[in-house]
Amino acid sequence: MKFINSLSFAREQDKKDPLKKFRKKFLFPKYNGKDALYFVGNSLGLQPKTVEKYIKVELEDWAKLASEGHFGGRNPWYSYHEMFAKPVAQLVGALEDEVVVMNQLTVNLHLLMISFYQPKGNRYKIICESNAFSSDNYALQTQVQLHGYNPDDAIIQVAPREGEYVLRTEDILDTIHTHAGETTLVIFGGVNYLTGQLLDMPRITETAHQAGIVCGFDLAHAAGNAELYLHDWDVDFACWCTYKYFNSGPGAVAGAYIHQKHSKNTELLRLGGWWGYDKNTRFTMDKKFTPMQTAEGWQLSNAPVLSMAAHKASVDIFTEAGGMKPLRKKSLMLTSYLEFLINELNEKLKDKNIKLEIITPTNPAQRGCQLSIIAHGIGKDFYTALTKAGVFCDWRNPNVIRLAPVPLYNFFEDIWRLGEIASTLLLKNS
Ligand SMILES: *Cc1c(COP(=O)(O)O)cnc(C)c1O
Numbered sequence: 519m520k521f522i523n524s525l526s527f528a529r530e531q532d533k534k535d536p537l538k539k540f541r542k543k544f545l546f547p548k549y550n551g552k553d554a555l556y557f558v559g560n561s562l563g564l565q566p567k568t569v570e571k572y573i574k575v576e577l578e579d580w581a582k583l584a585s586e587g588h589f590g591g592r593n594p595w596y597s598y599h600e601m602f603a604k605p606v607a608q609l610v611g612a613l614e615d616e617v618v619v620m621n622q623l624t625v626n627l628h629l630l631m632i633s634f635y636q637p638k639g640n641r642y643k644i645i646c647e648s649n650a651f652s653s654d655n656y657a658l659q660t661q662v663q664l665h666g667y668n669p670d671d672a673i674i675q676v677a678p679r680e681g682e683y684v685l686r687t688e689d690i691l692d693t694i695h696t697h698a699g700e701t702t703l704v705i706f707g708g709v710n711y712l713t714g715q716l717l718d719m720p721r722i723t724e725t726a727h728q729a730g731i732v733c734g735f736d737l738a739h740a741a742g743n744a745e746l747y748l749h750d751w752d753v754d755f756a757c758w759c760t761y762k763y764f765n766s767g768p769g770a771v772a773g774a775y776i777h778q779k780h781s782k783n784t785e786l787l788r789l790g791g792w793w794g795y796d797k798n799t800r801f802t803m804d805k806k807f808t809p810m811q812t813a814e815g816w817q818l819s820n821a822p823v824l825s826m827a828a829h830k831a832s833v834d835i836f837t838e839a840g841g842m843k844p845l846r847k848k849s850l851m852l853t854s855y856l857e858f859l860i861n862e863l864n865e866k867l868k869d870k871n872i873k874l875e876i877i878t879p880t881n882p883a884q885r886g887c888q889l890s891i892i893a894h895g896i897g898k899d900f901y902t903a904l905t906k907a908g909v910f911c912d913w914r915n916p917n918v919i920r921l922a923p924v925p926l927y928n929f930f931e932d933i934w935r936l937g938e939i940a941s942t943l944l945l946k947n948s
Contacts, residue, residue, distance in 0.1 A: 519851065521858040528934035531855075537848055537925060540839055543567055544765070544927045549908030555932050555939075556910045559924035560711075560739060560888050563765030563832070572831040576823050593830075599814070599821045601830060602773075605837045610737070610756070611747035612775050615812035619760075619826060620793075620819075623738055623772045624653045626757035629816055630774060631661045633788045634703060634732045634755050641702040642667055645693055645731075647685060648677035651711045654736055658705070674701070683877035684715040684884075691725045698729035705733070708740030708756070712914055714878040714888035714922075716744055720751040727752065738762060741773065743849070743886040745842045748775050755780070763924065764836075766829035771822055776813045784809055791818030839926065848925040849887045855930055856889055856923055859937035863944065871895045872944055877918070888922040890914075900943065907939045 521527070532538055544564040546553035556564060579591035588596045603614040610617060620626065635644065642665065644658055659669040676693050678684055694704060704726040709716045719735060726733035734755040740746060742763030748756055756775040760766035780786055790807040792800060794817045797810060809815035839845055860874050867873060872895040878885045893900040901913045911921050923933055 519854075521855055523859055523862055523934070523937065525931065525934055528855075528930035531851070531930040535848060535929075537839055537844060538929075540835065541927045541929060543835055546927075547910065554908050554910055555936055556928070557921040557923060557932075557936070558910045558912050559765070559927070560743075560762055560920060560922035561912055562761055562768060563742075563763055563924070564927055565767065566765055566831045566835055568831040568834070569767065569828045572827040573824055576827050593827075595821065595823045598823050598826055599817075602826075602833060605833045606773060608841055609746075609833070609836055610741060610758075610773070610775055611745070611751075612749045613778055615781065615814075616749060616778055617773060617775050618813040618817060619771055619773050619829060620817050620821070621772055621774075622769065623736070623757055623759035624657055626772050626774045626816075627654065627657045627736065628661065629789055629818075630734065630755045630757060630776070631657065631703075633776075633780070633786050633816075634734055635661050635665075636787065637665050637667065637672075637702050640700050643672050643674055643697060643701045644703045644705060645674045645676065645690075645697060645701055646705050647707060647710065648675040649710060649712050650675075650707060651736070651738065654705075654707070683890075684710070684713050684879055685717070687718045687721060690717070690722055694722075694725050694729055694731065698731065701729070701731050703732050703734070706735055708735045708737045708746070709744060709886045709888075711739050712890060712918055712920075714739075714885050714890050714920070716740065716879075716883070716885050718884075719753065720747075723751050723753050739886060739888070742836065742842075743888075745846050749777065753777065760829050760832070764829065765832040765926070767825070769825075771825040771829055774813060774816060776816060778812075781813055781815055782811045784811060784815075788816055789818065793817035793820055835926065845925045849923070850882050852923040852925060852928060852930065852933060853885065853887050853889060854882060856921065856933050856936070859933065860889070860891070860940075863937065863941050866941065867944055870944070874900075874940075886922075887924060888920055891919045891921065892917050893919060896944070900940075903943045904936075904939065907943065909936055909939060 579587040599619050602619045607614045607617045662669045662672045676690050723733040732754045737756050737758035741758035754777050758773045761770045794809050794815045796808045875892045878889045901919045
């Protein structure tokens with residue numbers, strides 16, 4: 519499509535947008551009495567207006583029924599998590615018994631690594647990305663230590679090449695080939711939190727498997743953002759949080775995926791708890807742990823229903839929107855429009871020693887909705903000025919501004935307004 523930098527063009531796109539009614543389902547923070555320009559759905563998604571109602575149902579049942587709510591409530595708490603199997607499986611491209619909603623992201627990563635990081639003999643190394651999120655680094659390091667290895671030796675990081683910001687698929691695949699004999703696990707962020715790069719998950723998985731290596735992904739920035747086909751890609755395991763693109767509230771309950779071929783293998787080591795126990799005989803209180811042969815077999819504790827109610831409100835909106843396909847279609851356009859406006863602004867900034875360098879891949883197939891920018895010649899001052907002007911964006915050390923237009927609730931008009939604010943700030947001040 520040919521983009522135009524004008525309010526009327528932006529509004530025209532919004533009018534044609536088949537998903538336009540979804541914006542009204544979310545609560546926006548205000549700036550000068552109006553909806554703020556919100557581009558940090560990659561950090562904390564907006565609150566769906568229905569969240570309050572969904573939580574209220576559970577509060578009322580708790581008040582009226584107390585312990586009877588476990589089986590007699592409108593959404594019995596005993597099986598509350600089961601309501602997610604179908605819609606969440608669809609959103610991440612899994613079979614219904616391959617997903618479970620439980621815990622938080624880093625907790626799930628640890629639980630899954632107990633099963634999928636099982637070093638043996640020469641094979642004890644992990645291949646991951648050099649700019650992984652801090653929590654993932656800490657999880658990998660301490661898992662390695664748990665097995666008695668030294669993280670400096672056991673963790674192999676694939677880094678961008680000199681002068682580049684994002685990973686090359688060939689470098690990831692080469693690293694897997696080079697270290698095949700000593701590696702037991704390959705794990706990457708499906709979408710990198712810093713650069714917004716969307717990795718070629720099917721090829722990475724296939725290459726790892728050819729070398730006899732287990733392959734998993736942290737989908738914190740991919741779930742609810744990119745189209746995923748975890749089962750068809752044969753990914754072994756994955757986990758994600760739900761407070762980012764899944765709009766389920768601060769610290770909300772997280773998700774996990776375990777391929778059926780693993781969940782049916784009851785010999786596979788996992789940490790046990792009563793909620794992972796075969797639910798048909800759970801209350802026999804047997805001494806020996808017999809896990810469910812589905813992703814539910816990784817659950818430890820009974821479900822945090824209030825947090826899950828918020829997640830349910832959001833998942834229902836995704837389902838109503840038709841799942842990831844239409845969302846991704848709009849997302850590609852929104853992000854390309856943002857890229858177009860930034861490129862146009864860069865033209866005007868040529869003789870001012872300022873450049874907004876987009877470090878996210880230019881190929882839309884290699885990115886989610888986020889664009890990451892290094893503001894050469896102005897740096898953090900640009901971020902600060904944007905936030906003062908009512909733009910919600912964020913800064914990640916050492917020098918990256920992240921902007922994430924979210925297809926469920928962002929409009930082309932938001933992006934156009936952001937472009938206007940950025941050009942006013944940069945053309946006037948320099
Ligand atoms: C947001 C994020 C986390 C946060 O972890 P929590 O356990 O949810 O606090 C971890 N890893 C990645 C890659 C993230 O983007």
